Amino acid sequence: MTDLPLYLDYASTTPINKKVLDEMLPYFEDIYGNAASMTHKYGDLAKKAVLKAQSRIANLIVAEAEEIYFTSGATESINLALKGIYQANKKNGNHIITVKTEHKAVLDTCSYLEDVGADITYLDVSKDGLVDLNELKSNIKKTTVLVCIMYVNNETGVIQDVNSIGRICKESNILFFSDATQAFGKLPINVNDQNIDLLCFSGHKIYAPKGVAGLYIKRGIELQMQIHGGGHQNRMRSGSLNVSGIVGLGKASEIAKENMKEEYERIKELRDKLENTLLKQNKICINGSGDKRSPYISNIQLIDQEADDFIMRNRNKIALATGSACNSEIIESSHVLKAMGLNENECNETIRISYGIFSDLSDIQFLLNQV
Numbered sequence: 152m153t154d155l156p157l158y159l160d161y162a163s164t165t166p167i168n169k170k171v172l173d174e175m176l177p178y179f180e181d182i183y184g185n186a187a188s189m190t191h192k193y194g195d196l197a198k199k200a201v202l203k204a205q206s207r208i209a210n211l212i213v214a215e216a217e218e219i220y221f222t223s224g225a226t227e228s229i230n231l232a233l234k235g236i237y238q239a240n241k242k243n244g245n246h247i248i249t250v251k252t253e254h255k256a257v258l259d260t261c262s263y264l265e266d267v268g269a270d271i272t273y274l275d276v277s278k279d280g281l282v283d284l285n286e287l288k289s290n291i292k293k294t295t296v297l298v299c300i301m302y303v304n305n306e307t308g309v310i311q312d313v314n315s316i317g318r319i320c321k322e323s324n325i326l327f328f329s330d331a332t333q334a335f336g337k338l339p340i341n342v343n344d345q346n347i348d349l350l351c352f353s354g355h356k357i358y359a360p361k362g363v364a365g366l367y368i369k370r371g372i373e374l375q376m377q378i379h380g381g382g383h384q385n386r387m388r389s390g391s392l393n394v395s396g397i398v399g400l401g402k403a404s405e406i407a408k409e410n411m412k413e414e415y416e417r418i419k420e421l422r423d424k425l426e427n428t429l430l431k432q433n434k435i436c437i438n439g440s441g442d443k444r445s446p447y448i449s450n451i452q453l454i455d456q457e458a459d460d461f462i463m464r465n466r467n468k469i470a471l472a473t474g475s476a477c478n479s480e481i482i483e484s485s486h487v488l489k490a491m492g493l494n495e496n497e498c499n500e501t502i503r504i505s506y507g508i509f510s511d512l513s514d515i516q517f518l519l520n521q522v
């Protein structure tokens with residue numbers, strides 16, 4: 152596989168960590184019980200593995216193990232959180248506040264909810280990609296039941312002021328759901344201090360497999376289950392648990408916690424090296440500038456160079472994304488960049504570089520030589 156291009160698209164997905172895979176393997180062949188089986192040792196062992204994963208995940212976000220629920224992806228977690236909260240709170244109101252720069256999984260689910268009677272407010276963002284907290288406050292109504300604002304944007308790395316948003320929601324007695332798929336395992340999260348009621352994350356963004364993810368649901372919060380059948384996981388999401396995947400997600404969470412600080416600094420150095428060199432050469436503009444940005448993602452406009460041309464020219468050497476991988480099949484400017492005020496031309500010149508575990512200085516040098 153040595154002829155594969157240099158991978159700089161970690162925000163889209165990551166390879167599985169060997170340590171994660173090793174811990175998963177016994178759960179395919181030997182310890183294959185159903186975690187819901189109460190009548191034998193196979194079930195006990197599976198259940199025990201799930202509990203261990205829950206506690207490792209909870210540890211990473213300062214939650215309780217019982218507050219961690221498993222799903223098939225962040226997309227499913229987002230569907231469960233938005234539809235589940237909307238349906239369970241109809242007596243309190245039908246208004247949800249979200250933001251124009253959310254992931255499509257949020258925006259498409261909100262659009263569906265609008266079709267079935269929800270009132271949704273889509274907040275604007277500044278040029279930097281940030282939500283205006285006063286605008287958030289002024290859009291809260293008597294009927295507002297939920298605020299849904301992501302932690303780190305998957306295209307730009309912009310970090311919203313989650314602490315303040317949590318405080319505003321708490322003061323107004325409104326639930327706060329944050330899509331933390333790009334923050335989980337990379338930035339410190341404390342769901343209690345930050346007043347986060349629901350938070351989603353996904354295995355394949357943190358070196359665990361695709362198809363396993365989770366949703367933190369604060370104890371006591373009621374939510375309408377979306378996948379019916381058996382009432383697994385405290386009647387939040389039915390279906391036999393993906394035990395091996397869950398073991399992987401748990402292990403990946405533990406590793407992420409151990410390495411978080413060091414890895415953050417290491418990646419930040421690489422990111423700064425790339426961005427500062429290109430800025431000095433006047434070759435790029437950075438979208439979502441300022442320090443409220445995760446170092447794991449660079450969203451840069453290549454001045455006077457079409458992103459598609461750049462990516463196609465280097466296709467055999469470097470794996471990169473334009474705006475967002477999820478939109479790649481449709482030729483349409485990024486909704487995130489448009490919301491930040493970029494024009495069509497600026498959007499078309501923009502690429503996303505996202506760094507991860509195997510990124511190093513030689514990768515940065517290699518990329519610099521191509522721009």
Ligand SMILES: *Cc1c(COP(=O)(O)O)cnc(C)c1O
Binds near residue numbers: 162223225256303
């Ligand atoms: C990747 C991603 C998702 C979707 O996650 P899946 O597990 O692939 O469904 C949702 N939100 C954000 C911010 C993401 O980066």
